Amino acid sequence: MPTFDEQQRLAFLIRVIKKERTQLEITQQRLFSEAVTAKRLQDLERDPAFSEQLDAFASRFARLQDNVGDKLLPATLLALGEPKGPVLDNLNKAERFGWLDSAENWLLARQLRNKMVHEYIEDLTILADALNTASQFSPMLHQFAEQLIQALSQRNLLPASKEVS
Template sequence: MTLPVETQERLAFLVRVVGKEITHLEYAANQAFTPPLTLSAVDDLDSNPALALRLEAFTSRFCRLQDTLGDKLLPALLKALGESPSALLINLNKAEKYGWLESVDEWVSLRQLRNKMIHEYIEDANVLHASLVTAYENVSVLEQFSGQLITQVERLQEGEVDG
């Protein structure tokens, strides 16, 4: 399959962006969770602006990588494969069907962490702490999905089609 130049360039760009986002997320995760994040530290964020900034960086990068994967790279890849544009959930189901994503439900659960990490902290340190730790423990889910999509893009660029 020969892809139009614009499609090749868009996919290559998105792969580069995802690579950078993974690197930045890993750095932010290391900064925010070393030493391990405690509930006490989260409860005391108002008096620890340095930690608050590290957690904000982690949260932002976690959410940004999710957005890039789900809203940009996945749709661009599916379009390159001849799929019609669809809503995120439909695209995720296709990704699961193709074996690129282990679980749509898991992805949706991670996606729902966004509101808990961004909004709930105002009122509930327990919710924020649990959400941050869950996100941290699932960075590998984003990395694995990224790897699957990048591998598929590379295969397309080499003329191999899978799916």
């Protein structure tokens, strides 16, 4: 059973992740309301709103992935009495427990960060591909977070629901 402080940390992480999921969804819907292509990205410098949407999507995608994979997953494993280990070991455990469909896909999604953040300066095709792939991986982030929250909730390892909402 997690300590009171661990339960509070879990509740905090869940509240943050729920907000991040909502914000990522909103940004994703706006950014992908029309196809994201290299041609569309050519206007990036002349369209500050589009540039801000792109930055917001990349940032929110990365932040949600960090909070779910690097914070909530290890905290969930500890709450369940499982030893936490290196990221890959934790992801493999999550896959075995049925919380994550594919640790390999999670790592592929993780690699998109550099492509979305650094390489767009040089190659708009790489950026467009990375953004579109990240958009396809977004449901995986949402589902993984939900699976972890359910695992904790089903085992009554969270404080009262008003602290998690």
